Amino acid sequence: MSDDTGGSKVLEAVEAVRAKARGLMEATADRKALDDVRVALLGRKGELTAILKGMKDLAESERRKVGEAANALKGWIEEAIGSRLAELSRSEAEGAAGAPSGGPAPFDVTLPGTGRPAGSIHPVTAMRRKVEGIFAGMGFMVVDGPELESEFHNFVALNIPETHPARDMQDTFWCDDGQCLRTHTSPVQVRALIRYGAPIRMIAPGRCFRNESIDASHENTFFQVEGMMVDSEVSVANLIHVMKAMLSEVFGMDVDVRLRPGYFPFVEPGFELDMRCSICGGQGCPTCKRSGWVELVPCGMVHPNVLRHSGVDPDRFSGFAFGLGLTRLAMMSYRIGDIRVFNSGDLRALAGLGSASPQAV
Numbered sequence: 001m002s003d004d005t006g007g008s009k010v011l012e013a014v015e016a017v018r019a020k021a022r023g024l025m026e027a028t029a030d031r032k033a034l035d036d037v038r039v040a041l042l043g044r045k046g047e048l049t050a051i052l053k054g055m056k057d058l059a060e061s062e063r064r065k066v067g068e069a070a071n072a073l074k075g076w077i078e079e080a081i082g083s084r085l086a087e088l089s090r091s092e093a094e095g096a097a098g099a100p101s102g103g104p105a106p107f108d109v110t111l112p113g114t115g116r117p118a119g120s121i122h123p124v125t126a127m128r129r130k131v132e133g134i135f136a137g138m139g140f141m142v143v144d145g146p147e148l149e150s151e152f153h154n155f156v157a158l159n160i161p162e163t164h165p166a167r168d169m170q171d172t173f174w175c176d177d178g179q180c181l182r183t184h185t186s187p188v189q190v191r192a193l194i195r196y197g198a199p200i201r202m203i204a205p206g207r208c209f210r211n212e213s214i215d216a217s218h219e220n221t222f223f224q225v226e227g228m229m230v231d232s233e234v235s236v237a238n239l240i241h242v243m244k245a246m247l248s249e250v251f252g253m254d255v256d257v258r259l260r261p262g263y264f265p266f267v268e269p270g271f272e273l274d275m276r277c278s279i280c281g282g283q284g285c286p287t288c289k290r291s292g293w294v295e296l297v298p299c300g301m302v303h304p305n306v307l308r309h310s311g312v313d314p315d316r317f318s319g320f321a322f323g324l325g326l327t328r329l330a331m332m333s334y335r336i337g338d339i340r341v342f343n344s345g346d347l348r349a350l351a352g353l354g355s356a357s358p359q360a361v
């Protein structure tokens with residue numbers, strides 16, 4: 001025989017109160033309404049209170065079940081009231097901060113802002129700007145040339161005809177239409193001479209490309225600054241002076257330079273310009289490979305054939321040219337040991353570098 005004395009009905013009633021409580025609470029718009037709900041459910045004459053009171057009429061075995069369910073519901077209602085109260089307080093606080101007219105909620109201007117971390121200038125860009133500034137101060141114009149270059153400008157006009165072995169010095173990315181990704185910024189010398197004629201003082205910073213296997217000191221994409229001065233009486237003395245002035249500015253100290261012979265088809269004579277190592281003062285250290293000098297700028301006197309190819313009369317004009325490794329200069333002055341960092345976007349290495357002052361080598 002069942003000893004059901006109405007227990008299952010009471011359990012149903014408990015569930016009904018739960019469903020109702022949920023609906024009522026969601027509908028509350030303020031604390032007052034929420035308090036009314038609490039009284040209606042848990043107050044002295046509340047619905048759940050009535051259920052709890054009625055338990056005495058149940059048989060012992062049912063009383064336990066119903067008691068458990070009713071008490072669980074009581075706990076649930078109290079918790080739900082607590083979280084609804086928190087919600088209401090939050091929106092009340094927001095409302096209180098809002099414009100009295102009910103306009104959009106204003107923000108507290110005294111709170112600290114969320115802020116965005118400031119970016120920083122890429123070290124190659126920082127060095128380019130620095131070099132541009134220095135040359136602008138010496139009356140050089142800054143010009144730009146295309147990265148996709150013709151064979152004529154990249155090689156032929158620079159005295160590197162098709163069969164010339166010097167083409168092998170630079171492994172080139174060729175396109176199907178016969179153009180190439182420029183292997184150096186030297187073609188911009190030719191473009192500038194053709195466009196502006198002589199006399200001229202120009203630099204051309206830019207990206208260059210070579211088919212290199214990449215390692216810590218070789219990249220397929222890197223930056224150079226080409227420079228050229230052509231006038232009626234330009235000599236090696238002018239070249240040395242300009243290089244020395246530029247490097248002293250870049251490194252913020254008086255630098256010593258020397259020339260050694262070097263071969264580049266577009267200059268004659270051609271040089272390697274070295275700077276005295278400032279780390280050891282020329283005594284010899286690991287940085288300068290114990291030579292006391294750091295090889296820095298290939299340069300020379302513009303070859304008459306380059307002037308001719310560019311429409312300038314070599315009997316009237318002469319000039320010097322140089323090809324500064326901008327990426328290399330940035331590596332040296334910011335003490336970056338691995339060239340791959342520059343194209344990596346690795347902020348651990350790049351952040352803040354461009355705003356640091358370059359250091360002497």
Ligand code: DAH
Nearest residue numbers: 184264298299300321322323
């Ligand atoms: N274009 C050469 C290179 O990338 C560098 C160079 C050497 C440029 C001598 C010059 C120069 O203007 O005179 O290897």
